[in-house]
Amino acid sequence: MTDARPTRRTLLIAACATALAASPAAALARAPRLYRWRGTVLGGEATLLLGTPSAEDAERLATRCRAEIARLERIFSLYRADSVLVRLNAAGRLADPPSEMRELLALSRRLWEASGGAFDPSIQPLWRAWTKGGRRADIRHALARVGFDKVRVDDGEVRFAAPGMGLSFNGIAQGFITDRVTALLARAGLGHALVSLGETRALGTRPDGAAFEVAIETPEEHADAPVLALGDGAALAVSAAAATVIPGSGGVAHLLDPRTGTSPKRYDAVAVKAPTATLADGLSTALSFLARGEAAALLAAHPRTTAWLFDRDGVHRIGAD
Numbered sequence: 001m002t003d004a005r006p007t008r009r010t011l012l013i014a015a016c017a018t019a020l021a022a023s024p025a026a027a028l029a030r031a032p033r034l035y036r037w038r039g040t041v042l043g044g045e046a047t048l049l050l051g052t053p054s055a056e057d058a059e060r061l062a063t064r065c066r067a068e069i070a071r072l073e074r075i076f077s078l079y080r081a082d083s084v085l086v087r088l089n090a091a092g093r094l095a096d097p098p099s100e101m102r103e104l105l106a107l108s109r110r111l112w113e114a115s116g117g118a119f120d121p122s123i124q125p126l127w128r129a130w131t132k133g134g135r136r137a138d139i140r141h142a143l144a145r146v147g148f149d150k151v152r153v154d155d156g157e158v159r160f161a162a163p164g165m166g167l168s169f170n171g172i173a174q175g176f177i178t179d180r181v182t183a184l185l186a187r188a189g190l191g192h193a194l195v196s197l198g199e200t201r202a203l204g205t206r207p208d209g210a211a212f213e214v215a216i217e218t219p220e221e222h223a224d225a226p227v228l229a230l231g232d233g234a235a236l237a238v239s240a241a242a243a244t245v246i247p248g249s250g251g252v253a254h255l256l257d258p259r260t261g262t263s264p265k266r267y268d269a270v271a272v273k274a275p276t277a278t279l280a281d282g283l284s285t286a287l288s289f290l291a292r293g294e295a296a297a298l299l300a301a302h303p304r305t306t307a308w309l310f311d312r313d314g315v316h317r318i319g320a321d
Contacts (some may be wrong), residue, residue: 032192032207037062041069042077042174044198050185051192051207061188065181067206069197073181075100076173078124089124089166093159103132104176104278105153111172111282112148114301116294119286120148120258124166125277127256140259145260174198175237175281182277194230199237199277216271216308224315226308228273237280239288240269240310255292257289264289273319274302283307 032051032297035058039046048065050058075098077083084101088094111119125142132138141164150161162167169176174278178197185193193203194212202212211229214236228236244254258264270287274280279302287295287307299305299319306319 027137030110034192034207035059037065037278039066039069041177041197042073043079044174046198047194047196048181049194049196049212050190051204052190055105061185061190064184064188068181068184069177072100072173072177076104076169076177077224078168083165085167085169087122088158092163093157093163093258095157097158100176100180101158102153104172105151105158108169108172108282109148109151109153111279111286115286115298116291117259118179118257118289118298119171119282120146121167121169121171122146122148122151122165123256123258124168125164126258126261127254128166129261130256133201141161143261146261167219171239171285172278172282175235175277175279178235178281195277199235200230201235201277202232204232216269225310226315230273233272234277235275235277235280236271237284238269238271239284240267255288259289266291267309267311271308273307274305279305286321 026109032053034049034051035055037048037050037058046069048062052061063187074080074082075084078085078089080086084094084098089099092099108119108121111112112121123146125145126139129135129138129142145162145165150165151167152159152161174197178195178199178201181196182193182201182203185195191204192207195201195203200214205211211231213229215227216225216236216238230236239255254263267288270284272280272284272287274283283298283302283305284307288300289310290298290305290310295307295309298320299307305319306317309316309318
């Protein structure tokens with residue numbers, strides 16, 4: 001999320017859903033088919049593939065998903081003046097934060113610690129400084145207000161240790177919402193779905209029993225970009241600096257290293273496969289700023305994670321899978 005409305009996603013994630021094989025009409029009437037819903041989540045394109053027996057069933061589920069997305073956007077959005085996050089950033093403190101915010105703050109702290117600060121939601125002051133032109137003095141001033149150790153989460157309250165701080169969950173909230181919507185569909189008894197709300201997670205298989213396939217196309221058109229089969233519960237997140245520039249920055253990419261305040265284009269793109277979309281999202285953000293050796297060490301601390309790092313030398317696969 002950012003103060004403007006760009007999407008962080010710069011790899012095209014295309015869900016490859018094939019039609020059902022021919023079958024008798026009576027059997028086909030009972031068999032689930034994939035129905036597609038398209039929309040927007042936190043400023044980015046969103047797609048749901050729902051395997052249901054009828055379009056009416058799919059529409060009912062999509063309506064429930066839209067309601068859950070809207071509820072979570074009222075917590076995490078930087079685009080809504082009435083969101084919980086906007087109120088926290090404006091006041092510097094928030095009493096009785098929603099359980100979802102407390103959960104995401106806890107997850108963010110663990111990833112901040114594991115990544116040596118490469119992942120840090122307290123980066124919002126840097127974004128503001130760059131939208132004003134990124135003068136050196138402003139960047140130094142903003143960096144003094146970045147650091148997740150300055151975010152205090154006590155009983156019943158979130159507060160900032162210094163004035164002028166602010167949070168942005170741009171690097172993890174879309175994954176979190178993806179996981180929440182996937183859980184909603186699972187509780188509803190759905191066995192075939194692909195949830196792509198900025199990040200992507202599979203629920204079961206396609207109705208024909210095959211795994212959902214996700215094709216990754218990088219901005220630099222890497223010929224060796226993989227097509228991934230996502231097993232039940234598996235998630236994929238993608239990130240690349242080149243996709244979006246910060247308005248008013250003179251062309252600075254939107255992925256800002258919270259340790260330096262700059263936006264180094266280390267990789268053309270980063271893709272991460274993980275057990276949850278939240279983890280995949282946060283890791284893809286952190287890895288964008290880490291050298292390959294550092295990236296491998298971070299993934300080693302997270303079982304069942306794999307990353308693909310795309311640069312001018314090709315694609316580098318690291319991790320357990």
